[in-house]
Amino acid sequence: MKKMILLLLGVCLFCMAGCSAEGTDDSISLSAGEQEAYMAQIDGVMDEFYWNYDKDSLTFRSAEIPQDDDENARLFSASEDAGYSLKSASGSQSITATAELLHYNGDAAGEVNFVFLNDKLSGVYYIGGYDDKAYSLRERNPFLANGNFKAYENWTGINTQYRQISERLPVDGFVAEDGKGVAASIQNGKIVLYHLSGSVISKMRTLTPQRGLEAVSAVYVENGEDDLLAVLLADKTDSDEEDAEVKRSEKVVFYDSGFQPREEISLESEDCTALGSEAGKLFLFADQAMETYEWGEDGWQRIKRQSLRHRVTQCHIADLDGNGKMEYLLTDGMDLYLYHNLETGLLKLWSTHLGVESLYGALYSGDLNGDGVKEVYICDATGTAIRYILTERGLRSSNEDIQYGQAIYPSDWNGDGIDDYWNITEGEDGESSLFLSKPAS
Numbered sequence: 001m002k003k004m005i006l007l008l009l010g011v012c013l014f015c016m017a018g019c020s021a022e023g024t025d026d027s028i029s030l031s032a033g034e035q036e037a038y039m040a041q042i043d044g045v046m047d048e049f050y051w052n053y054d055k056d057s058l059t060f061r062s063a064e065i066p067q068d069d070d071e072n073a074r075l076f077s078a079s080e081d082a083g084y085s086l087k088s089a090s091g092s093q094s095i096t097a098t099a100e101l102l103h104y105n106g107d108a109a110g111e112v113n114f115v116f117l118n119d120k121l122s123g124v125y126y127i128g129g130y131d132d133k134a135y136s137l138r139e140r141n142p143f144l145a146n147g148n149f150k151a152y153e154n155w156t157g158i159n160t161q162y163r164q165i166s167e168r169l170p171v172d173g174f175v176a177e178d179g180k181g182v183a184a185s186i187q188n189g190k191i192v193l194y195h196l197s198g199s200v201i202s203k204m205r206t207l208t209p210q211r212g213l214e215a216v217s218a219v220y221v222e223n224g225e226d227d228l229l230a231v232l233l234a235d236k237t238d239s240d241e242e243d244a245e246v247k248r249s250e251k252v253v254f255y256d257s258g259f260q261p262r263e264e265i266s267l268e269s270e271d272c273t274a275l276g277s278e279a280g281k282l283f284l285f286a287d288q289a290m291e292t293y294e295w296g297e298d299g300w301q302r303i304k305r306q307s308l309r310h311r312v313t314q315c316h317i318a319d320l321d322g323n324g325k326m327e328y329l330l331t332d333g334m335d336l337y338l339y340h341n342l343e344t345g346l347l348k349l350w351s352t353h354l355g356v357e358s359l360y361g362a363l364y365s366g367d368l369n370g371d372g373v374k375e376v377y378i379c380d381a382t383g384t385a386i387r388y389i390l391t392e393r394g395l396r397s398s399n400e401d402i403q404y405g406q407a408i409y410p411s412d413w414n415g416d417g418i419d420d421y422w423n424i425t426e427g428e429d430g431e432s433s434l435f436l437s438k439p440a441s
Contacts, residue, residue, distance in 0.1 A: 030060065037119065038060070038095075038097060038114075038116065038119075039055075039058070041114075041116075041120070041121040042058075042097060042099075042114050042121070045082075045114070045121060045124055045137070049082065049137040049138065050104060051101060051102070051103070051104070051109070051112070051137060052101075052102040052103070052104055052106070053099040053100060053101055053102055053112055054099055054100040054102060055099070057098075057099045057100040058097060058098070058099040059097070059098055059099070060095055060096070060097050061095070061096055061098070062093065062094075062095060062096075063093075063094055063095070063096040063115075064091065064092070064093055064094070065086055065089050065090055065091060065092050065093075065094050065115065065123070066090070066091075067090055067091060068086075068087050068090040074133055074134045075125055075134040076090075077134075077136075078125035078126075078134040078135055078136040078139075079115070079123040079124055079125045079136070081136035081138055081139075082124055082125070082136050082137045082138060084115075084121065084122055084123045084124050085123075086115060086122060086123040089115075089117055089122060089123070092117060094115050094116060094117050094122070094123075095115075095116040095119075096113055096114065096115050096116070097113070097114040097116070098111060098112070098113050098114075099111070099112055100112075101126045101128070103140075103353035103355075104353070104354070104355070105353050105354060105355025105356070106355070107353040107355075109126065109128050109353070110126045110127050110128025110129070110132075110135070111126060111127045111128070112124070112125075112126040112137075113125055113126065113127070124137060125137070128142055129142030129143055129144070129393065129394075130142070130143050130144055130145050130146055131143075131146075135393070139393055139394070139396075140352075140353075140396075141350060141351065141352055141353065141394045141395065141396070142350075142393050142394045143349055143350050143393065143394050144348055144349060144350055144351065145347055145348065145349050146349075147327075147338075147340065147349045147350075148323075148325075149320070149321040149323065149390065150321050150322065150323040151321045151322060151323075151372055151373050152321070152373060152390050152391055152392055153371065153373045153375065153389035153390045153391060154369075154371045154373070155369060155371075155375070155389050155398055156369055156371075157369060157401055158368045158369060158401070158421075159368060159369050159370045159437075161370075161437065161438045162420070162421075162435035162436060162437055162438065163435070163436050163438055164433050164434070164435055165199050165201070165433065165434045165435075165436060166431075166432070166433050166434075167201045167432065167433070167434050168432060169185075169194065169201065169422055169432060169434070170185045170187060170192070171383070171407070171424055171432075172185070172186075172187075172361055172362075173185070173361060173362055173364070173407065173409040173422065174194075174362065174409060174411060174422075175217065175218050175219070175362045176218045176219050176220050176229065177220065177411050177412070178220040178227045178229070179220070179227070179412070179415065180415055181195055181196045181412070181413050181414060181415050182194070182195050182204065183195075183411060183413070184218050184220075184229060186215050186216070186217075186218065188214075189209065189213075189214025189215055189216075189236070190206055190207060190208050190209070190214070190215060191206070191207040191215050191218055191229070191231055192205075192206050192207075193205045193206070193207070193259070196413045196414055196434075196436075201413075201434065205259050207231070207255065207259060209231075209233050209253075212235055213233040213234065213235055213250060214233065214234060214236055214247070215231050215232065215233060216232050216233070216234045216247055216249070216273070216274075217231070217232040217273070217274045217275045217314075218230065218231045218232070218275065219275040219276055219277045219282070219315075220277065221254070221277045221280065221281075221282050222277070222279060222280045223280065223295075226256065226257035227257070228254045228255065228256060228262070229254070229255040229259075230252055230253070230254050230255075230275055230277065230282055231252065231253050231254075231255065231275075232249060232252050232272060232273075232274070232275050232284070233249070233250055233251055233252070233253060234247035234248055234249040234250060234272075235247070235248045235249075235250055236248075248270040248271075249267050249269065249270055249271065249272035249273070249286075250266075250267060250270075251264050251265060251266050251267055252264065252265040252267070252275070252282070252284065252300075254300075263299055263300060265282075265284075265293065265300050267284075267286070268286075269286040269287060271286055271287050272284055272285065272286040273285050273286070273311060273312060273313050274312050274313055274314055274315050275315065276290075276315035276316070276317050276328070277317065278317050278326055278341070280294070280295070281293065281294055282294075282300065283315065285311075285312035285315060285330075287311070288307060288308045288309060288310060288311055289305050289306060289307050289308060290305070290306045290308060290312070290346065291304070291305050291306075292304040292305075292306075306345055306346050308330075308346065310330075310332045310335070310337070311332045312330045312331070312332060313331060313332055313333045314330070314331045314361070314362055314363045314378075315328070315329070315330055315363070316329040316330075316362070316363035316364065316365060316376075317329070318365040318374055319374075320365060320373060320374045320376070320390055321372075321373055321374075321390060322372055322373070325340065326340075326341070327339070327340065327349075328340065328341055328346070329363050329365070329376060330363075331359050331363060331378065333357055333358075333359050333360070334354055334355055334356055334357055334358060334359065335351055335352045335353065335354050335355065335359075336351065336352050336359065336363075336376075336378065336388065336395075337350070337351040337352075338350040338351065338395065350394050350395055357381065358380055358381055359378050359379070359380060359381075359386075360378075360379045360380060360381050360383065361378065361379045361383075362378070362409075363376070363377070363378050364376070364377040364378070364408075364409050364410050364411070365377070365410060366410020366411070366419035366420075366421060367410075367418075367419050368408075368410060368419060368421055373389075373390055374390075374410075374419075375387050375388065375389050375390075375398075375410075376388040376389075376390075376395065377408050377409065377410060379407055382404065382405065383405060383407055384402065384403075384404055384405055384406060384407070385399070385402050385406055385407050385408040386399060386402075387399055387402065387408070403425065404426075405425060405426040406423070406424065406425045406426070407423070407424040408421055408422075408423055409421060409422040409423075409424075410422075413434065413436060414436055414437070416437065418437040419437065420434065420435060420436045420437050421434075421435050422434050422435075423435060
């Protein structure tokens with residue numbers, strides 16, 4: 001039996017926070033037909049913008065649309081961005097429906113408000129983000145916490161001031177770079193090192209793990225003048241359930257500047273998946289946690305373990321906005337996450353909410369348009385690059401100039417402090433070129 005939804009009366013109910021009127025107990029019940037008519041319009045706009053909502057939380061109330069002034073400008077802008085302009089209806093009486101807004105994977109996104117005039121949907125926005133402000137349904141992933149960024153992306157396209165070098169480099173890109181133009185790639189469980197000399201990229205060395213092990217992640221760790229290359233090694237076996245490949249981590253091996261193995265870390269967990277590094281510290285991602293290691297008198301010691309609510313398959317640490325604070329970009333292959341690593345723990349600033357296998361390969365960042373803010377790059381399951389740019393309301397994808405099958409891997413190959421990038425089109429059979437930044441004239 002369809003339940004009746006109460007229509008709560010009050011003149012102060014339509015507000016930025018979605019608050020209810022105090023001291024009001026008048027109510028009007030909706031018939032099943034009226035309820036279906038409203039919900040059909042709500043379901044239509046939710047499907048159009050790929051959102052879900054909790055139908056059990058849906059309530060209706062009478063409300064006066066606020067004045068179109070500076071105080072309410074963001075609400076009007078959010079609704080208009082979704083294609084529903086409320087400006088001409090400012091001050092009118094309306095019926096407002098409110099419900100818990102959900103991402104397609106079920107994550108809570110805030111409170112969605114639907115404004116009806118003469119039984120027709122005339123406005124829609126949601127209250128969300130860390131600031132509990134009005135957002136358009138087009139703004140899918142607002143910041144979850146304040147990152148205190150000093151600058152945001154002004155994306156106008158990749159800078160044309162590059163010189164192109166045709167080379168053959170790995171289609172899957174690179175997992176680590178040492179700041180001196182040495183890049184590490186994982187190929188068939190081995191670490192392959194490349195270096196740029198003049199206009200020629202040469203393969204320097206291939207590091208082959210001991211028999212039975214293969215490399216699954218690598219990162220450079222600051223160590224004075226010569227950085228160490230840390231490599232996570234795992235034993236590959238087959239799963240009994242789905243006959244799928246399973247990698248059981250065994251140890252982390254550190255290679256010196258001469259590519260000779262030095263120290264090792266024996267792992268307590270077989271479920272270690274990725275490495276990261278900042279300021280001489282090594283971060284090991286195991287299960288749903290980040291473990292921090294430091295070098296001391298007794299070798300590499302774990303000094304901290306911080307819990308996460310997701311696994312990590314790739315880690316990339318960079319200062320996106322140039323304010324001196326590093327951003328931690330993580331992915332579990334399904335979603336992309338942005339953190340700050342504070343003394344009090346990891347603070348999640350932002351994330352996507354897909355919940356399905358959709359991201360592939362390593363994470364990268366680079367300022368390819370020269371505005372001082374780095375963009376973020378990762379490939380989807382087709383091998384096509386996804387570019388995320390830093391905005392005041394979260395990271396958002398910007399792929400207008402990226403073709404299907406094109407991969408973009410930023411990296412400072414020539415050590416001039418300006419990001420270059422490795423570009424691949426149409427996968428293995430396409431063109432591959434290195435684009436090096438030109439020195440300032």
